[in-house]
Amino acid sequence: MENLALIDSFSEFKDDKQIDRVTLMAILEDVFRNALKKKYGSDDNFDIIVNPDKGDLEIWRNRIVVADGEVEDPNEEISLTEAQKIEPDFEIGEDVSEEVKLIDLGRRSILALRQNLISKIHEHDNTIIYKQFKDLEGEIYTAEVHHIRHRAVILLDDEGNEIILPKEKQIPSDFFRKGDNVRGIIESVDLKGNKPTIIMSRANPIFLEKLFEQEIPEVFDGLITVKKVVRIPGEKAKVAVDSYDDRIDPVGACVGMKGSRIHGIVRELGNENIDVINYTTNLNLYITRALSPAKVTSIKIDEVKKRAEVILRPEEVSKAIGRGGHNIRLAGQLTGYEIDVLREGAEEDVELSEFSDEIEGWVIQEFHKIGLDTAKSVLEHDINDLVKRTDLEEETILDVINILKEEFEE
Structure with a gap:
């Protein structure tokens, strides 16, 4: 029969996609039922018998025998004359099972059926990949650089699955060449259409x-x-x-x-x-440790506002803040507290921002960059040291010092 060993013609999918034979047969039955619905309007009166061991499939249409000329639904009813061509002793009211040959569906239906089967198998394969990688979210994974785009690196694993490493998920110093092995975590897996999108991150x-x-x-x-x-x-x-x-x-x-x-x-x-x-659960100690390598003199904590006022010796302030403010920002994220840094003796000090009407904002910002945010913290430093550590001219620094000194002389 034409249906015999039909599944074997699709063996490449089983081999390439690791799809088991029973699942392939179930997909095949589903595809055939869709084809029957299109041709006959319904598949309710059809039996599809799948034999995974033999790798074949049979389709039987069940109809009721009615008198000649009384057929109202040719899909569910068959005239007595037509029934007796199948079996001479059929009578009115009996059920007739007739095998449907693959060729009966028509050439165009067979081509559409094949295309539908290919689509269903790919859909099944994508679902398996989605589930596989969904279980790997948050885990380290290694894949090879396949090609490099402007905003992402495309990786392939040993199974040929595509993994995307976007630019913003990379470490700024990352540099990859085709063929490099890359480690990161599987950060997210989503189904877009029927295709899984797997995102890797090295910045998480x-x-x-x-x-x-x-x-x-x-x-x-x-x-x-x-x-x-x-x-x-x-x-x-x-x-x-x-x-x-x-x-x-x-x-x-x-x-x-x-x-x-x-x-x-x-x-x-x-x-x-x-x-x-x-x-440690000791909050004072935890914040102190989080600010390392700076040595903290004392801490005042406001647990309601989640703020910590940290007092340090002047020479420790820049260590607490860190290059680009990285150290204090991370300490705040680690402890969950917004950390304000003050110098010892700063109770009588004045924030540089208070002088914004006399000192330009970009000049104040230059002092902030090196951890100097109060008047006394600037006055404690040598002029030559300030010239070296900032991008300010000596004349500008002298003007600032004179303005600050006037504040305390008053």
């Missing part, structure tokens, strides 16, 4: 957390817990770690002798500066 804080799990055995084994990770990708990160075993030093275990354990992670992240700190 979870990537750093998962690298700790991969590279540090105590984290992998659960002896050390990563409580929180905050990052400015490629620049700086802070990782709070804890251990329920007092015999384990979580920071020491993560960093290793002379940084040996964390070195591989730092290299993977484009030499990102990683501060590992001991987590």
